[in-house]
Amino acid sequence: MADTMPVQPLERKERNAYVSSGARPAKETTFREWVVTNQIGISLTTLAMLLALHNLYPSLRPYTQPFFQLSYYDEASNSYVQGWDDVYFVLSATIALTGIRAIAIEWVMQPIARASGLKRKNAVRIAEQGWMAMYYGFIWVVGLYLWKTSYYWGDFAAMWSQWPARPLSGLMKWYLLVELAFLMQQIFVIHVEERRKDHVQMLSHHIITSALLGSAYIYAMYNVSNVVLCLMDIVDVLLPSAKILKYLKYETACNIGFGLFMSTWLLTRHMIYPVVCWSVYHQLPLNLNYGCYSGSTSEFISAEPPNSFAYMLGPYFSLDNPICFNPTLKWIFLGLLLVIESLSIVWFSMIVRVAYGVICGGNAEDSRSDEEDEVEVPSYSASHAPLHLAAKDGVTVELVEGEEAPGLDRRRSNGTASVRARGRGRVPFDQSDRKALLGRIGCEKPT
Known part of the structure; x- marks a missing residue:
């Protein structure tokens, strides 16, 4: 009789087991969740494999070396130029920044925050803001040093005086490539981690800034890149610092920090930054002769581009191609700068609303839409x-x-x-622009 008893399919047995026990099947982990959970392992494994190939196979070093050190060094002038191998350095720096960020958040800052008595949510947030403050604080100091020791410190017209000279110092090259890698890493982060309310705006900002920085690097406009990055990065040091004060429940200090952040934003992004834009519009044509120059020697070739469009892409493919500049390129460059300024104006209008709420007796708020x-x-x-x-x-x-x-x-x-x-x-009691403040402006009220 046992031989004639029908055998129940395995899937039906498992389903009946769940029904009888009252348990539910575990939720499958998506690829995005797996990547978020394993950022440290993915980053360290990838870099370790590259290092192993570099050290174990000397014949591969010409291909692996650009991942770990700056390329195109000229011993005669003790300087660097640009080239396609710089892409490999940006790629490895992006992977390294991803791993460093995850290690700093998960292994250092978050355990310290939890040991201080903060709950999980605030511990995660203070760790994220701590990483932002740490990175921007470091890179802003490097950029300010380069600007302060340069010949164009205090003179925006001088930014164009030596164009199109290609050589740049090792520190300047490292600084610009790391900034570009950080933008790439930020694009990766906002796609794999939980989507915020301002996802589209932040993605647009990162893409435009990356395109602008990359093009300025190819076109040897290192000086203006250095100035613009310094003006932008100081704000990103103060905002995370104010948020950290809020999560630590220093309400008065947070509001003071928010006021300092707001004042610095107004000064750097709406007073000094427009002066840079004016320099592109007015001073650039006065200090830079329109026309085409030799990509290798920087000597003047002709007053008119050789063709209607391809000359714009020539510097991207080879340093030997002519590098040209004319009113069309000026307006493209200036247009991208003004788009960034337009986003800053929109964000600043929302900052003013938050500040008005603080003056009226409230606190600076964080509009992030995390899980509570x-x-x-x-x-x-x-x-x-x-x-x-x-x-x-x-x-x-x-x-x-x-x-x-x-x-x-x-x-x-x-x-x-x-x-x-x-x-x-969170009760969606307020869906106004103030609540959906772009860039997670302000600080979180205590739960």
Whole structure:
């Protein structure tokens, strides 16, 4: 009789096992979630493989060396020029920054924040802001040193006086390539990690800035790149610092820091930065002769480009191709700068709204749309805590027996049902521009 008993399919057995035990199958991990979880391992493994190939196979070193050191060094002048091998350095720097960021957040800053008594959500946020403050603080000091020791410090017209001279110092080249790698890493981060409300705006900003920085590098406009990056980076040092003060519950210090951040933003992005744009519009034609120059010797060749369009792409393919500049290129370059300024104006209008709220008695707010922690609060009667608010707040509510909570998980114990809401934990009581402040401006109110 045992031989004639039908054999139940394996899938049906597993499904029946879940039904009988009351358990649910584990949620499958998506590729994006896997990448986020394993950023450290992916980065270190990739770099370790490149290093192994570089050290174990000497014949491959001409191909692996550009990943680890700057290319196109000229011993005679003790300087560097550009070339396609710089792409490999940017790629390896992007991978390295991804790993360094994950290590700094997960292994250093987040454990320190948790040891200080912060809950998981605030510990993660303070770690993220700590990394931003650390990177921008370091790279801004490097950029300011290059600017302060340059011949164009305090004289924007001088930025164009030596164009199109290609050679640049090793520190300047490293600085520009690392800044470009950081922008690439930021594009990667906003795609693999949880999407923010300002995803489209931040993605547009990073793409435009990357295109502008990359083109300025190819066209040997290192000076203006250095100035613009310095003006932008100082703001990104102050904002994370103000947020860290907020997460540590230093409300007054946070508001003072936010005021300093706002003042610096106004000075650098809406006073000095427009002067740079004016220099491109007015001073560039006065100090730079329109026409084409030799890509290798920087000698003047002709007053007119050899063709209508291809001359723009020539410097991207070879240093020997002519490098030209004319009103068309000036307006393309200036247009990209003005697009960045337009985004800054939109963001600053929202900063002003936050500042107005602070003056009226509130606090600077963070508009990020992260998942909130599940927060335990004292039990409320069902008549005093509407279920739709409880579900949005993500709190645990004790219901009277027999009270139903459609759409929520219930666990009955001693005549009560513990209901825990799922999903996002913030009541969307304000969907105005102030709440959706681009760039996560301001600081988070205490939960």
